Amino acid sequence: MKTIVCSILFMLTSVTACTQEKKGDSPLVTSKMKTINSIPFLTKQNDFVYVDKTSLKPVTGQKFRSASVFTPTGFAVVGNGKDEYATIDENGKIVLDFSTSSIDLNVINGLTFYKKEIEYEKKMPAWKWEWNILGSGIKKEQTYHKIEIGVLETKQILLDEEIPYLEDNYYLSFVSVDENHVFWNGNLYEIKNSRLKKIEQNIAELLENKRFLKASNAGFSMYELNQKKAIHNGLKGIETFSIQFDKETIILKDVNKERYEPEVPKLLADPETNDVYPFPQYEKVFPKEITKATDSQIDFIKKTSLVYSITNSPYFLIGVFNYDHDIWAYDWLYIDTKGNITDSIDSYHFKVLDQVGNLIWPDRKMILPNQFIDKNWKFGKINSYEGMNDLYLIRIEDEKGLRTMGLWNSSKKIWEIKPEYHNISVLDTEKQIYTLQKDDKGLYTLYDNKNKKSIGSKAYQSINSDGLVSTVINSGQTKYFYIDIYSGKEYKEN
Incomplete structure (x- = not known):
């Protein structure tokens, strides 16, 4: 069972990433x-x-x-x-x-x-x-x-x-x-x-893959579980590096720059080989040379402000922040380990989040293309949590200023839950159990998205993933008790 842990504020600094969930891994024996x-x-x-x-x-x-x-x-x-x-x-x-x-x-x-x-x-x-x-x-x-x-x-x-x-x-x-x-x-x-x-x-x-980074005055060393010898030694944090295209050396400056110095930099480089290993898993070397790109792609790369490794793939993200306040997002290109530049890639269950858990990549246009939206819509924060795969919680503001949320399926290109609710929360990602709040300050109800049906007939002030709910009784006091979030059964004396 997965519960929501991400905040809902947007920040431009200290971007983090969430890799795709690997089958077979489990936190429990x-x-x-x-x-x-x-x-x-x-x-x-x-x-x-x-x-x-x-x-x-x-x-x-x-x-x-x-x-x-x-x-x-x-x-x-x-x-x-x-x-x-x-x-x-x-x-x-x-x-x-x-x-x-x-x-x-x-x-x-x-x-x-x-x-x-x-x-x-x-x-x-x-x-x-x-x-x-x-x-x-x-x-x-x-x-x-x-x-x-x-x-x-x-x-x-x-x-x-x-x-x-x-x-x-x-x-x-x-x-x-x-x-x-x-x-x-x-x-x-x-x-x-x-x-x-x-x-x-x-x-x-x-x-991932039983590896870890240790810090010392000499920099960072990468180890694998049960291996005494380091995979990489003396890695240094960098924000500037170069990449070659034909006879031109392109200097990339202020890449993955942080407002505050992170414990582990987002780019680690080997001083002896000049190999650059990008966040989040530092598992592959960023190419030293661009082998295939258009002039417009090269102009884009010269403005690079973010480089991430898409784990379990041959690709890296190349991001340029768009300072148009109406857009307020990154534009993207992709480069593979051989140096080929491309405008798009196949779908990966890899998500880039900002420091407080809001989705940056894939961006809104990748998830919800323009042909599926009302022209008067404005978009707020997008959230997706481990195990949700192609499902995204999307916040929308219409021409009247009304703000709602919906659950969008990016692979099927349909609203699993139409954007008609003030708030939607996830209780169980695997079984797709959600809480729905129709209006601001309204009560919450249970919803089974897999079977497209409401659960139970009661509504509550709050519903937790463990089944703890709260309700206000006649005296104005708040009463807490438990329910079964899969059936709606209440565990209390009537």
Whole structure:
């Protein structure tokens, strides 16, 4: 199940990319997954009890003030009336004791990673007091948060720190490299007996095909998992390089230039060979010579501001930003590893996103050609998430200023969901489960796009991908409970 994680603001700097999803890769080791039949059920007393999904019979006698669904590994976070939280297993046994720390869980490679966090005020030494120049007092405390991250199955603690609230944070952003290795917080770990052993550290970037980049004063080195010898050594970040065409040397300047210096530059070059490896996977060398191009294509290339490698293909993107504010986008050409320039290429499930997750390539005209649009339409942000392939959420403004969203299929050239909604959100990309909001401040309903039908008959203030919904009751209070997002079944007492 994939959920929306991208922002909706447009920025021109720090462009990033999302490669196509590779079949066979999975963040979970399925042999360790369980069939979960329990679900939190809201009683008339506003307590949660865990019940069997089918029979709705309680599976334990425990009651909680809050409760989450179980992870695929069989754990859930529960809360009591004292604003304390704990983690339980399927039998109701407490595996992380109740405390005032919040708890988050994430499952990767069949292991359950947890994060406990609490915010508090810490007394500071006199030299760190904050003096108010207006004379209203002295602040002798500073806000901190205590964070613990570990493996739930073995109680292995990976991190235990107290950090100034505004200075740093840690997340459960574990990434599966293969079934025996995970990447987290700049480190590569090997999994043995459900415990993590650090085998590499100071990793600047994790790449596809079990490769990674390490940074040092000498530059960047590329390694492959279980290989001690570097694939490339001493790679340097660049923004200027040259390419040859006939007898002319074309100097490309300010390519992939960033407003703020990135941890890993978007172009890495080998000083000895002058080979240039472009972002996002740095997996192939940009051609040193153009073998075939028209005069207009050469003029375009001289203005290049962005170069990306389209992974799992022989092509590179060449982008020039169009400063016409009515267009506000990039224009594109493509070059293959042999130096051939072309105006278009075959379809690849490769997407270029800006820093906050808005789609830059393929651009709107590639996705939604002009012959399929109303001439008075203006376009806003376009989003597409991992697993959506040819489906795109497109924002439109008509001649009256009304803003709506629709779901467009770029291969079939049809609106899967017509642009008649204020908001559309993705709950499950694989099964194509969406939420629809007809009007601003309106309620959300469930929609099954594969089968082209509404799910259930109820509408809610909010709907999460795990089935947690909210609704406002007669007293004006907000009530939270769970539903099955695939059937609309509600898990609460009427």
